[in-house]
Amino acid sequence: MENKNEHINFLESGLLSPFKKWSAKWSLWPCHFITSCCGVELAHAFASGYDGERLGTLNMGISRQSNYIIIEGTITRKMARALQFVWGQMPDPKFVNVIGACGERGGIFWNSYNITHPSDIVPVDFFIPGCPVTPESILRGVRATQDKISGIDRKTIEFKKVELPFEKQLEERMVPTSPKLFAPTPAIKVDVKSEVDWDHGRELEKKLKKELDGLYKSITITGTNSIAIRTTQENLMEVARKLRDQMKMDHVKSVNVIEVP
Structure with a gap:
C-alpha cells in the first residue's frame, strides 16, 4: 500500500505548490463508497441545510472524475477488492476519509470472519467516528482534509485521559428510582363515528x-x-x-x- 502522505508531498513540491494546494483544497470531489447505513447521512450533509458543496466538495458518481473517496461502512473481503479498484481509477492527488464505527473497526461486525479494515487497503487520511456519523462530523472531516492539504496538522477528534473514581455504587449498578409522576395511558379508539354518505x-x-x-x-x-x-x-x-x-x-x-x- 502506498504512503498516505505521498499526495501531500506532491502538492508541496515545485514552484506551483501554492496553486496546487489551493486548487486541490477547494476541489475535493468525493466518490461515495457506500456499504452500510452511514451513507444516508451524506444526503443530509450535502442538502440545503448544511450545504456541504459550499466547501467545494462536489459529489461525483464516477471514480475517474473524483479525487476524494468517502468510505461509508464496513469493508468485507469481497468489497476490499472493489475498493482497491475504485481507488486505482481515481486521479492523483487523492484523499480518503472513513466514516462511522463500521468503517473504522468493523462496528458490530468487528469479529466477523470476513471483515477487513479500510486502512489495510487504501491510505486513510482521516477517520470520522460515529454510529451513525452526524452531518457536522462529515463536514469536519472535509475541513480536516482541506487543512491537511494546506499543511495544517488536524485531527477529527481528540481524546483525553481522565481518572474516574471507583466507588462501590458503580460495582453494585444501582437501579434507578421510580418516577414520582405517572402519566395516564392514553385512550386508544378505533371505533370513532364518522358521518359519511353511505x-x-x-x-x-x-x-x-x-x-x-x-x-x-x-x-x-x-x-x-x-x-x-x-x-x-x-x-x-x-x-x-x-x-x-x-x-x-x-x-x-x-x-x-x-x-x-
Missing part, C-alpha cells in the same frame, strides 16, 4: 345490530366501506361465527385486539 352502510349497521344482539358493545360506521364492531373476549368467537354463518361474510380484513388498563 346508505348501504347504515342498512348494514342495522342488520348487524339485529343479528349480533347482546354480543356487541358498539357497532360504528368509521368511514366509507368501514364498520367497527366492538365486543368482548368471551363473545369474539360467537360474533365471528354469526358473521360467517348468518351474514355470509367469508373474508376477514382486520381484527384489532386492544387491552389497555
